[in-house]
């Protein structure tokens with residue numbers, strides 16, 4: 001049994017990532033709002049765009065704290081943020097959805113989301129993803145590292161220096177691999193399952209434009225930031 005140990009600098013890296021992740025949480029809790037009241041499709045869409053706009057701002061702050069990110073080529077920094085924003089939003093939504101809630105609240109939340117205005121065809125892949133994230137029972141460190149790994153995906157569109165991004169992503173993957181081995185000693189395949197979720201995330205990203213434009217309402221209004229990030233309008 002080879003001895004798994006996280007080095008001093010890897011511990012420091014994990015602490016930086018975790019602090020940044022916890023510092024940059026979404027301001028108000030969307031799940032609480034959804035559990036309180038039923039909203040119309042228009043109100044839900046407005047809630048989504050407000051939540052997503054603040055999440056993008058939070059994501060930028062989190063990303064700036066990833067060691068080495070600010071040393072990347074500036075245009076590559078933008079390409080990485082733009083390329084990962086939707087995936088990070090779904091990852092965050094999945095974490096909000098799979099958070100421990102009082103009895104029956106998750107079912108109410110799911111029902112509210114199903115009736116929020118998203119078109120039927122996207123419900124299954126979206127909830128399959130949320131449930132597969134929930135089954136992993138990730139600890140905070142794993143969630144933070146997985147978000148950083150998603151952002152540091154080298155093959156996003158328009159990234160010029162992919163090797164520089166690969167090097168940063170690899171150091172995150174190495175810490176995550178060790179953390180999984182330490183946190184889940186009985187589950188040697190846990191790390192692979194975590195990375196499998198990133199593949200599922202890409203498929204959600206793939207049809208995000210139809211998901212947005214097919215909300216059951218007309219005149220979808222987006223903030224300027226979301227027009228940039230979501231390639232809409």
Ligand SMILES: O=C(c1ccccc1)c1ccc(-c2nc3ccccc3n2[C@H](C(=O)NC2CCCCC2)C2CCCCC2)cc1
Nearest residue numbers: 030044047048051052055092093096097113116208211212
């Ligand atoms: O259609 C969607 C879409 C959006 C952008 C690109 C492509 C598709 C699309 C549709 C629902 C959800 C989505 N899945 C959720 C799971 C749990 C809780 C809320 C969730 N949401 C939305 C939300 O506010 N997400 C926040 C979460 C914090 C981080 C920023 C985002 C609300 C919005 C009010 C109505 C009900 C769902 C997330 C996304």
